[in-house]
Amino acid sequence: MPATAATARQASVTALRFGRVATMGTLAALILFAGVWGSWGTAQHVMLTKGRERGTIRVTSCAGDTCSGPFTPVSEGARARASVDIANSVAVRKGLTYDVVVKPGTGEVVRSGPVGILYAWVPLGGALLLASVVVAGGLRSTRAAWVLAGSGIALLTAAFVTL
Structure with a gap:
């Protein structure tokens, strides 16, 4: 070649x-x-919870992809809500209480703390x-x-x- x-x-x-x-x-x-x-x-x-509404949700009902329940605030400036929504997943069960953060401008919450970060x-x-x-x-x-x-x-x- x-x-x-x-x-x-x-x-x-x-x-x-x-x-x-x-x-x-x-x-x-x-x-x-x-x-x-x-x-x-x-x-x-x-992860960036400063200035966000933090609290707990007690899941009272689940339908389809969402569960809902009353929101109890634990941070300053947060207001109580009669009902907020959280995604229905393996991490959420009816009757239990979870630490959550409210997504700004919505009635939707996500899990907080180490569990929420990993999830x-x-x-x-x-x-x-x-x-x-x-x-x-x-x-x-x-x-x-x-x-x-x-x-x-x-x-x-x-x-x-x-x-």
Whole structure:
């Protein structure tokens, strides 16, 4: 094989490798960004509670995807409400009382405290697991993939245990 053919082959292999790394790196970053974006909608209310209405909800009824009950304030400036809504999930049961934060401008609340923080970041945990597969297979970086997978598993396990 002439030297020019070998050089051309090597250049095409290098270009394909760069294309694979760029594509899979972009895909992994996009997956992680989507996980953060999906989590931040709830996490911002749970983590940045200064100036927000904090209190408790006693769940009295559940229908469809929401449960509701009276809101009892515990922070300054919070007002009692006859009924607020909380998402009906495995973390909410009728008859129990939960610490919550009111989403500003709505009658909707989210769990607060360590449980609320972990529960809010569950979408990121799933994204970490999915990104680990992309990093391992597409980028062929097994150490980074194990770190991502371990972080995702730790986050999801912590959320499961606290609920």
